[in-house]
Amino acid sequence: MRKINLLIILLSLLSNFVFAEVISVSANVSCRTDKTAPDTNKHDSSKLSIRSDSSAAKSWIKFNQLGTYDLSLVRKAFLRLTLHEAEPGTNTFNVSTVNDDYTTNIDWAERAITWNNAPGNDTASNSAVLSSAATLMGTVQIVEGAIGSQYFVDVMPAIMADTDGIIQFILHNGSTLINCSTWDHAATTTPPLAAAEYWPTLFLTFPPAGADWPKPEDKATVTTALAELSWTNPEPNDVSSNIICTVYLGNEPNRPAMDQITLSANATTVAINESNFPSFNPLQDLGTYYWVVDCYDTSANKTIPGEWWSFTTYNNKAPVVDAGEDQVTWLPNTVTLTGTASDDGRPANPGTLTFQWEESAGPGTSVIASPNQLSTTVSFTASGDYQFTLTANDGELKTTDTIRVVIGNGPCDASHVFTGDPYNKADQNQDCLVDLNDFMVLIVADWLNCTDTLSLCGG
DSSP states (O other): OOBOOHHHHHHHHHTTTTTEEEEEEEOSEEEEEETTSTTOOOTTOSEEEEBOSTTOEEEEEEEOOGGGSOGGGOSEEEEEEEBSSOEEEEEEEEEEEEOTTOOTTTTOOTTTOOTTTSTTBOTTOSSOBOTTTEEEEEEEEEEEEOTTOEEEEEOHHHHHHOSSSOEEEEEEOOSSOEEEEOTTOOOEETTEEOGGGTSOEEEEEEEESSSEEEESOTTEEEOTTOOEEEEEOOOOSSTTOOEEEEEEEESSSOGGGSEEEEOSTTOOEEEOSTTTOGGGOSOOTTOEEEEEEEEEETTTTEEEOOOOEEEEEOOOOOOEEEOOOOEEEESSOEEEEEOEEEOOOOSTTTOSOEEEEEEEESSSOOEESOTTSSEEEEEOSSOEEEEEEEEEEOSSOEEEEEEEEEEESSHHHHHHHHHOOOOOTTOTTOSSOOSHHHHHHHHGGGTTOOOOTTTTTTO
16 A cells, blocks of 8 residues: 655646646535444535544545546546544555446435445445445555645546546545545634635646657656657647747756757757757766757747756666675685675666676685575685685676685695795794704704715714
């Protein structure tokens, strides 16, 4: 279930507000129902109640005037709900739509709807609706809600499924008693809100009158290699008319501060190059760019200002990888290689790192148990000075790091191979200990050997 974030929804609504047409449509009728009085109409209530305890309540909202709009053109659709009473703490409730093909009691009236005849209601459940008759649109989360607090639910699936201009919503499964405002809620002075700000309302965003379908999409993230901008032109005033576009590109949404170019008739693309946008070519990494396409219809002698679009540049960064600390040991033994790696999650496809360990120097006799894992064991059958390389690959860029592993025939051998320090001259048997054994090695083979060739040492 989706949690609804008010700020994100508001920003989404406002993103196309300037030139795209946003239609607000208030509900025609709404009413709560009560499980404790299942055949009693509750039209006298001033609120839409939602609760799922033993005093269960669910509420219905209906819009039956949408047939005047071509809903197939709608780009965004949100249902706004407003609290009738303060709701302390953190609480939730569900918003479902009655499926378009479910027409039982579709003509319900505020003064006739009950728990038992409400469309799509699971009358046996304190919280659920009929899965065959209704579809969940989202879950509203309320945190310390005040009177007049507003919440927005994305109801685009309900708009796209509509065929008769009638859309119904069910408020159900409240975590506590939650009261939203009815379709005829009055204005208030505390807080100061107009009546319409309380009413359940649909906000429908229709396409702009001018240029449309930008590529890259509005607020997209791209690389600095982006080669062109493209869009679709509005329909001309008549078949003989041409659409002439002027494209602006810059770091702020302010035409006088932007580079601009007027294109040939009916063009729908423009290259990002030195000739067209000299001040902003090449694109810089980690930059935000705004662009707008103003269209001039030649036969209508009319300019149609465009919407502001933007994109952010972000080039793929190479992974960061660390193969770990150098190691030294002796036969027979197994070592564990433990690497670490991080990445920026790009490119988007695949967006994940792959790893590869390999012996890059040494006798070539090691056996890597899991070469594609960050952590793996390695077994050795021969001593030597080994080097292992860990490669992290994000699908586009690779980074490597190496680790040295010294395997000695014993601890003394491993120690001197690892440090490179020479043995003590007195350590004749190179066992890392100077003792009588070294003295014996030094003199025993030549004990009493005479080098006096004249007197033979008196003999």
